[in-house]
Amino acid sequence: MPDARVIPLDPEGHQPTATPSPRSTFWDFVRRRIMGNYVVDDFGFDADLTEHLLLPPLRPLFERWFRVEVRGIDRVPSEGGALIVANHSGTIAVDSVMTQMALFDHHPAHRHLRMLGADLVFDTPFVGEVARKAGHTLACMPDAQRLLSRGEVVGVWPEGFKGIGKPFSERYKLQRFGRGGFVSAALRARVPIIPTAIVGAEEIYPMIGNISPLARLLGLPYVPVTPTFPWLGPLGLIPLPSRWIIEFGEPVHTEDLVGDIDDPMAVLELTDAVRERIQQSLYRLLVQRESTF
Amino acid sequence: MGRVVLVxxxxxxxxxxxxxxxARDPGVARVIGVDVVPPHRPLPGAEFIRADIRNPVIGKVLRSADVDTVVHMGVIATPMQAGGRTAMKEINVIGTMQLLAACQKAPSVTRVIVKSSSSVYGAGPRDPALFTEDMSPQHPPTSGWAKDSVEVEGYVRGFARRRPDVSVAILRLANVIGPRVETAMTEYFTLPVVPTVLGYDARLQFVHEDDAISALHRATSSGISGVFNIAGEGIIALSQAVRRTGRPSVPVPGALLGIVGRGIAPTRLVDFSREQVRFLTYGRGIDTSRATRDLGFTARRSTAVAFDEFLGGYDLSPALAESVISGVTSAARMLTTRGGSRA
Known part of the structure; x- marks a missing residue:
């Protein structure tokens, strides 16, 4: 630490430290957690826990393992609501977590991404608990609108399980985008839609098979078979170190489209337009990415 | 002429x-309290009638005193208070029916205020973060107090249809907490060891006892009709709440919570019914903007402040945890400082 502690310390006096050392910040964090002295928002988002405990272990994965290149981060506004719509892939939703990481670490305003997830997520022990604490909530219209109207950046992956659970042979082919509920939410809240393309997540767990009887038995959308899972046991859970690009695209402004809220045709058209933009960006980025690994 | 209120x-x-x-309100001429048991504390400036609302005698009380406002707070939350679940259901549901039947026949009654509960929204994984009054529950309650509250509200709506001249307000209170009130939740947080649901952390919302009374009082004097959510601002996570009590918690699978809980506190009125376990698993939040806008009521204390006042009243605090952590922190700081000055 070459530039730390320029003021000589007086062990008797109680000099307030101008910049707390990382270690004292850590102990302050532990103290807050033990005493219950932190704020959780209406959705259950625990910013203190997310910033100090949930995101840090993912940072090496983001920076060293996947070497994520973030593009167009300045297209996400520094203030106010925005809706990030991205492609979904990779068997496990690592792509959404990496997008959250990109937005928090690379955006000048260090914004938190508030994702909308399936109800299965919130009915699964531990997973649901962590998801809520990390800022995510159920994909339903009231929550989407509440978040957007509070000026949060909301993330949706409209392909859902169809996207992350698709076979490796269909990589980078966008699945159906549902009913366009996300478009209605953005229109109502008058926030921009930011089509976002994620390249690299498809290769982390290449899904070459699906044990569907087991999936039905367990009530899961799929039970994946990858080149390493379940053959290598827990080692099979290590994602392949693919090279990633996350590109936040040109925003679609919705202020002038408010009249279209009640027109299902217009909503579906806009949904398709967003989907098409993401698909085009994916093809372009795939060409630009020099190697998969 | 002041009003005559029956509670x-x-x-x-x-x-x-x-x-x-x-009784302190200058706009109120007479206050008549009704209950089946005598009050524990005196009710200065008010009259008390020992009567059962399940009995038609309540109609006589309404007529003879010319009651114009009825505040129904006689819905009981835990079987222990009523002497069993059957008696509880009887008091809650039949009692409400009788009371409303009496109100319907009393021309003097112009205003009815009902204390209900946010438990009518149920609790589950498909719930929105905050319920507004117009949302229907995703997981409707199937038992206990919550079910009773749903039925009570149903009868109240029926009454409102039959007596359109009466203004009817239903207040759905979040869990009431405070330094003096005793509820299933205050009992829960004062257990020597607090059992929680493994793998879940419920979102809780509280309303301070004094704020709950202010809200009901406000509804009584305003004469506005409708359903209103009442809660302190913000939420607190169950794990966070337990940490603030300073009590140890033990996470157990949801299916075992009832058994473990009753093992820890066999005689207390703490509630581990199926509905309550669901609540302690998923929690619930309610949106209070309608009460702010239409009723002009905002709770003075947030959920967190209400909870801290409850802790103060029950003399709970993470004191031991605090002294341990301060010891560790100062030791760590000293080590960090030595390391820092050497560098």
Whole structure:
């Protein structure tokens, strides 16, 4: 630490430290957690826990393992609501977590991404608990609108399980985008839609098979078979170190489209337009990415 | 001419607070408290009638006193208070039916205020973060107090249809907490070891007992009709709440929570019914903007402040945890400082 502690310390006096050392910040964090002295928002988002405990272990994965290149981060506004719509892939939703990481670490305003997830997520022990604490909530219209109207950046992956659970042979082919509920939410809240393309997540767990009887038995959308899972046991859970690009695209402004809220045709058209933009960006980025690994 | 207000459930803590608050209100000429048991604390400036609302005698009380406002707070939350679940359901549901039947026949009654509960929204994984009054529950309650509250609200809506001249307000209170009130939740947080649901962390919302009374009082004097959510601002996570009590918690699988809980506290009125376990698993939040806008009521204390005042009243604090952590922190700071000055 070459530039730390320029003021000589007086062990008797109680000099307030101008910049707390990382270690004292850590102990302050532990103290807050033990005493219950932190704020959780209406959705259950625990910013203190997310910033100090949930995101840090993912940072090496983001920076060293996947070497994520973030593009167009300045297209996400520094203030106010925005809706990030991205492609979904990779068997496990690592792509959404990496997008959250990109937005928090690379955006000048260090914004938190508030994702909308399936109800299965919130009915699964531990997973649901962590998801809520990390800022995510159920994909339903009231929550989407509440978040957007509070000026949060909301993330949706409209392909859902169809996207992350698709076979490796269909990589980078966008699945159906549902009913366009996300478009209605953005229109109502008058926030921009930011089509976002994620390249690299498809290769982390290449899904070459699906044990569907087991999936039905367990009530899961799929039970994946990858080149390493379940053959290598827990080692099979290590994602392949693919090279990633996350590109936040040109925003679609919705202020002038408010009249279209009640027109299902217009909503579906806009949904398709967003989907098409993401698909085009994916093809372009795939060409630009020099190697998969 | 001042108003004549009848309050049911007057012998219990919140009912008593309400009676005393109304007795101090210059706009109220007479306050009549009704309950099946005599009040624990005196009700200065108010009258008390020991009567059962399940009995038609309540109609006579309404007529003879020319009651114009009825505040129904006689819905009981835990079987222990009523002497069993059957008696509880009887008091809650049949009692409400009788009371409303009496109100319907009493021409003097122009205003009915019902204390209900946010438990009518149920609790589950498909719930929105905050319920507004118009949303229907995703996981409707199937048992206990929550089910009773749903039925009570149903009868109240029926009454409102039959007596359109009466203004009817239903207040859905979040869990009431505070330094003096005793509820299933205060009992839960004062257990020597607090059992929680493994793998879940419920979002809780509280309303301070004094704020709950202010809200009911406000509804009584405003004469506005409708359903209103009442809660302190913000939420607190169950794990966070337990940490603030300083009590140890033990996470157990949801299916075992009832058994473990009753093992820890066999005689207390703490509730581990199926509905309550669901609540302790998923929690619930309610949106209070309608009460702010239409009723002009905002709770003075947030959820977190209300909870801290409860801790103060019950003399709970993470004191031991605090001294341990301060010891560790100062030791760590000293080590960090030595390391830092050497560098």
């Amino acid at each position: 049911t459930g007057a012998s219990r803590h919140l009912g008593g607070l309400m009676v005393r608050a109304l």
